[in-house]
Amino acid sequence: MTPLAARAGHAQTVDIGAGIGIYFPIGALVQVGSEDMPETFYQQRLQTTPDLQANVVVWTSDKVGFAATISYSPSMLAVQDTSGLSDHHSSVVLASARVYYAFSPMPFKPAPGHREAPWSFYVGLGAGVVSRSGNVWTYTSGLVAPAAVFAVGVRTPLGGRSILRMDIEDYLSQAQFDKGLPTETEARMHNDVCFTATFAYRLVR
Secondary structure, X not given: OOHHHHHHHHOOEEEEEEEEEEEEEXXXXXXXXXXXXXXXXXXXXXXXXXXXXXXXXXXXXXXXXEEEEEEEEOOOEEEEEOOEEEEEOOEEEEEEEEEEEEOOOOOOOOOOOOOOOOOEEEEEEEEEEEEEEOOOOOOOOOOEEEEEEEEEXXXXXXXXXXXXXXXXXXXXXXXXXXXXXXXXXXOEEEEEXXXXXXXXXXXXX
């Protein structure tokens, strides 16, 4: 390997990015009763909405990276009860720290005689926090919950130091409100999924 290729493939780099995408929640946060019995059924469910994200990824090698992300989604909350279905303003903030493993590197300067791969695929695993807010939430606890974070993505250079990344992220958490109180809700597993396109700028160190 030439010195140029070594620097391109193994130098520590920092990617600073901003992204836009779709927030796609899976499952109800609160549910009581069965839809087959509308006279006793009650449900709270977040809705699909646009998502804004900022992130920083530090690649310590051509295959291993460490990322910090934060995203905001103005997701409406659909409430279904005996009076029917109504929408209420709310929002969701997702924050995480994770480790990435890239199956193939993305060098901007490949070794002479070698063609660089236009796409680099990677997976990620980490820990995060899910925070829900809005006047509709009348609970005193449970609006902030820890989450396990799973991610898969692909990246490609756009020219210069610009990079396009496309990611699917899943925040897996337990939704339960007012634990230990008379108004305690049933614990339910919940998936906060984001499909995000990020435009990043690479700082070479």
